[in-house]
Amino acid sequence: MKRFIIGLSVFAVMGLALLFPSNTKAVSQGIQISPINYAYEINPGSSTNAQFIISNVTDAQMNYILETENFSSVSDDGAPSFAGTEEQEMGITTLKDWITIAVADREGVIAPGDKKMIEFSIDVPVGADPGGHYAALFAKQITKTPEGKSVLGVQNRVGALVLVTVPGNVTKGAEITDFTFTKFFWKDPAEFSMKVKNTGTIHYDSTAKVTLTSMFGKKSEVDLGKHTIIPKFSRDYIAKWSNNYPFGYYKVTATATDGDGNLVTETGVLWALPIMIVIPAVILLVLVIWLIVYLRRHIRFR
Amino acid sequence: MKKALFMTLSASFVFWLVCLFSYDKNLLLNAFKAQKAEAVSSSTQVVNLSVTVQDYLSFLVSSGGNINLGNLTPRTANCNQSGTVLSVDTNAANGYKMTPSDGFATSSALVHTDASTPIVDFVSGTVAAPVVWSLSTVYGLGVTLWSGSTAVAAPWSVAGGAPADACVVASTKWAAVGTTSATTTGLTVTGPIATTDYSKWGWKVNVDNTQKTGVYAGTVTFTVVNVLS
Numbered sequence: 136m137k138r139f140i141i142g143l144s145v146f147a148v149m150g151l152a153l154l155f156p157s158n159t160k161a162v163s164q165g166i167q168i169s170p171i172n173y174a175y176e177i178n179p180g181s182s183t184n185a186q187f188i189i190s191n192v193t194d195a196q197m198n199y200i201l202e203t204e205n206f207s208s209v210s211d212d213g214a215p216s217f218a219g220t221e222e223q224e225m226g227i228t229t230l231k232d233w234i235t236i237a238v239a240d241r242e243g244v245i246a247p248g249d250k251k252m253i254e255f256s257i258d259v260p261v262g263a264d265p266g267g268h269y270a271a272l273f274a275k276q277i278t279k280t281p282e283g284k285s286v287l288g289v290q291n292r293v294g295a296l297v298l299v300t301v302p303g304n305v306t307k308g309a310e311i312t313d314f315t316f317t318k319f320f321w322k323d324p325a326e327f328s329m330k331v332k333n334t335g336t337i338h339y340d341s342t343a344k345v346t347l348t349s350m351f352g353k354k355s356e357v358d359l360g361k362h363t364i365i366p367k368f369s370r371d372y373i374a375k376w377s378n379n380y381p382f383g384y385y386k387v388t389a390t391a392t393d394g395d396g397n398l399v400t401e402t403g404v405l406w407a408l409p410i411m412i413v414i415p416a417v418i419l420l421v422l423v424i425w426l427i428v429y430l431r432r433h434i435r436f437r
Numbered sequence: 438m439k440k441a442l443f444m445t446l447s448a449s450f451v452f453w454l455v456c457l458f459s460y461d462k463n464l465l466l467n468a469f470k471a472q473k474a475e476a477v478s479s480s481t482q483v484v485n486l487s488v489t490v491q492d493y494l495s496f497l498v499s500s501g502g503n504i505n506l507g508n509l510t511p512r513t514a515n516c517n518q519s520g521t522v523l524s525v526d527t528n529a530a531n532g533y534k535m536t537p538s539d540g541f542a543t544s545s546a547l548v549h550t551d552a553s554t555p556i557v558d559f560v561s562g563t564v565a566a567p568v569v570w571s572l573s574t575v576y577g578l579g580v581t582l583w584s585g586s587t588a589v590a591a592p593w594s595v596a597g598g599a600p601a602d603a604c605v606v607a608s609t610k611w612a613a614v615g616t617t618s619a620t621t622t623g624l625t626v627t628g629p630i631a632t633t634d635y636s637k638w639g640w641k642v643n644v645d646n647t648q649k650t651g652v653y654a655g656t657v658t659f660t661v662v663n664v665l666s
Contacts, residue, residue, distance in 0.1 A: 164502050169493035171529060171663050192495055213665035214534035214625045271662055278656075280503055286654050287504040287547060287578075287640060289521050293496040294662040340666075363665045 165192040166199065166276045166293055174298040180261040187295055189274050190250040198277040200242040201253070202292075203231035205270045211330060211371040213362065215296060217271060230268040230299055233258050242277075257299060265303025266336035267366050271296050298363075300337045307394020308334035309341055312369055314389045314401040316345075321410050324375035327357060329401070331372060331391040333364040339394030340364075343372040347405065348386040381407035494533065495526040496661045499635065506642050512573050514643035516604035520583075521640070525626075526633045529663035532626040535636065537564065537580060539614045539657050545578035546614065546655030547642070554649045556642065558613035564623050567592055567610035570641060578642045579611035580657070582624055585636040603639040611641060614657050627664055 167190040175183050191197040206215040236255045245251050255272070271294040280288035313330040327345045343359040359372035372391070385405040390398045501521030509515050525533055539546035544555035559579030562568035570579060582593040583603035589595075595608040603609045624636055 163498075165495065165497035165524075167493055167495035167526075170491045171494045171527075172492060172666075190495075192497065209665060210625070212625060212627050213531055215662060215665065217660070273660070275658065278502060280654055280656060283550070283652060284654065285506060285509075285652050287506060288654070288656040289498055289502050289504065290656055290658040291496045291498050291523070292658050292660045293494050294660065295494075296662060296665070361666070365665075 163193055163195045164276055164278060164289075164291055166190070166197065166274055166291060167192050168274050168293050168295055171295045172298075173295065174300075175257060176300040176302060177257060177259045178302060179259050179263045182256050182258045184254065184256045186252050186254045187272070188250050188252050189245065191245040191247055194247045196247060197245045198242070199245065200275050200277055201236055201240070202273040202275060203234050203270055204273065205229050205231045205268075206296075207269060207365075209365050209368045209370075211369055213370060215269070215271070228260060230257075230270040230297065233260065233263075233268075233299075234270065234272060234297065257297070259299070259301055263301050265301050265305050267338045268299045268301060269297070269338075269365060270299075298338055298365075305337045306335040307337060307339055309364075309391055309393035309397075309399050310334050311389055311391055311399055311401045314403065316387065316403065316405060318404070319406045319408065320381075321408060321413070323381075323409075324377040325381075325405065325407070326373065326375050327359065327387075327389070328371065328373045329359065329389050329391070330369040331362075331364060331399075332369040333366050333394075335394055336366050337394065338363055338365040341370070341391050341393065343389065343391040345374070345376070346388045346390070347376065348388070349381075350384045378407075380412060381409060382412055383407060490528075492528055492663070494529060494661060494663055495524075496659075497524040497526075498522075498659075499524045501638075504640050506640060509642060509644060511644050511646040511648055514570070514573060514641055516639065516641040518602050518604040518639055520603075521638045522635055523638065523659055524633050524635045525630070525661055527630060527663060530629055531664040531666050532628050532630065533634075533661050533663050534626075535624040535659060535661045537614045537623050537638070537657050537659050538616060539655065540616060542616045546657050547578055547653040548655050549649055550652050550654075551649075556644055556648065556653055559611055559641075560613070562610065562612040564612045564615050565592065567612035569608060570611040571607060573643065574645075576643050576645050576648075577613060578640070580614055581609050581611050581639045581641070583609055583637055583639050585624070586632075586634045587626065603637075604641070609639070623659075625664065 169188050173185055177183050189199060204217040206217045208216045234255055234257055236253060240253045243251065273292050273294040275290060275292040278288055278290055280286045310332045311329055312332045316327040317325050329343060331341050331343060340361050340363050342361045345357040345359060347355045355378060357374050357376045359374040362370040362372065364370045385407060387403045387405050389401045392398060499522040501519060504517050504521065506515045506517055523535065525535065527533055541555065545558045547556040548554065557577045559570065559577035561575055567581065581603055582589060593610055595610060626634060
């Protein structure tokens with residue numbers, strides 16, 4: 136009887152294990168960092184301290200190494216591109232060189248499921264150029280490929296973006312370089328898109344919107360959102376305008392803020408002839424014409 | 438005498454209480470309540486709570502951390518269809534960007550055990566503009582992004598959507614792995630992601646018959662960063 140009960144218990148446990156399979160999958164490569172965005176204004180000759188946490192999100196021990204790279208370009212959708220280990224002029228340092236991490240923390244080992252707080256400082260040298268400086272702090276998991284085998288190893292690296300403004304003689308200009316929208320539209324929604332270029336020397340957040348003024352003076356606003364733009368590069372803004380019964384002529388004004396909050400504008404004209412209005416109007420017109428023709432043919436007016 | 442005085446004073450006090458109560462019946466009750474409330478407040482402490490929710494980025498190699506491309510016969514490509522599955526989890530509002538790089542400017546990551554003879558990069562396509570790998574006389578190491586939790590977009594997308602097997606479908610687009618993550622973007626996911634995102638990357642290699650025989654190995658690094666707000 137005792138054996139029967141033990142056997143039944145084992146069978147039940149196995150059955151439950153089959154019914155509720157574990158969601159945890161053994162993954163040997165996985166790294167997490169937090170936070171992933173830093174933005175500071177630091178005077179030349181000054182420093183700022185910060186920290187981030189590296190987590191081992193696997194069930195195996197993790198070896199990591201920290202790296203820094205500059206980025207100076209961002210795609211229109213906001214994806215930064217990195218400079219890699221580029222050559223630089225003698226004596227000229229950049230943000231990646233200003234980021235200081237204690238030697239003991241630059242590489243290390245983190246136990247499964249554990250985390251480690253890394254402290255770093257950004258030391259802006261005296262004489263640093265005023266303007267925006269951009270870099271990323273990377274945590275790379277180091278893995279070893281089996282020796283003597285034809286194997287392609289895959290390593291994972293994850294980064295936090297560091298945006299630093301060095302105050303001084305800086306500019307914060309903006310320009311709408313492209314503003315496109317449906318000039319004639321028959322049905323909702325009308326789509327607006329624009330590119331806003333940072334013509335200044337530091338990054339800033341730019342808010343964009345489109346204002347539509349109808350021929351009767353009624354105004355509607357379309358919010359295109361807010362994006363961070365770095366100098367010399369543009370960001371895309373896209374939004375749709377839904378209006379149940381737009382009709383006729385609209386004056387369209389696109390605006391975006393520069394780094395000082397000033398507005399830059401572009402204007403255009405939009406004609407709305409929605410099918411919901413046009414088709415009944417055409418049918419009514421045809422009916423009226425037909426009625427007039429009918430009356431003329433069949434009824435003689437004295 | 439004393440008893441009479443005591444009785445008189447007691448009666449006066451009771452009379453005063455009755456008068457007071459009849460004048461404002463809430464007066465005594467409120468005084469009592471205030472005392473009680475004071476006693477309660479003096480034993481209450483306030484605890485202020487605050488928390489800052491941080492943004493984070495997790496990047497996992499779910500499978501295919503070590504790709505064995507097998508025994509390669511020159512001019513007959515070997516392809517690893519199961520490839521590498523990469524997973525990203527983040528609360529970044531604007532999504533993330535993923536880029537492969539190998540650190541080699543003129544060749545692929547695969548280097549002979551002599552430490553000097555490499556296998557070239559796939560010569561036709563780049564990560565920015567991948568192309569179909571149709572001829573067996575095209576050589577190098579190539580990578581493809583052929584499937585993911587979201588539909589594979591341009592420039593990797595092929596007619597008919599993600600194939601069941603990237604290696605046998607002729608329209609699969611291949612690219613050389615770039616040197617750095619400078620100008621190439623393998624995958625950009627814009628906007629917040631609700632659950633863990635995954636992407637599947639396949640590998641293919643082919644060499645000419647002049648390639649030195651032996652064992653080749655190397656490492657490709659995938660970099661993930663968040664997209665700017």
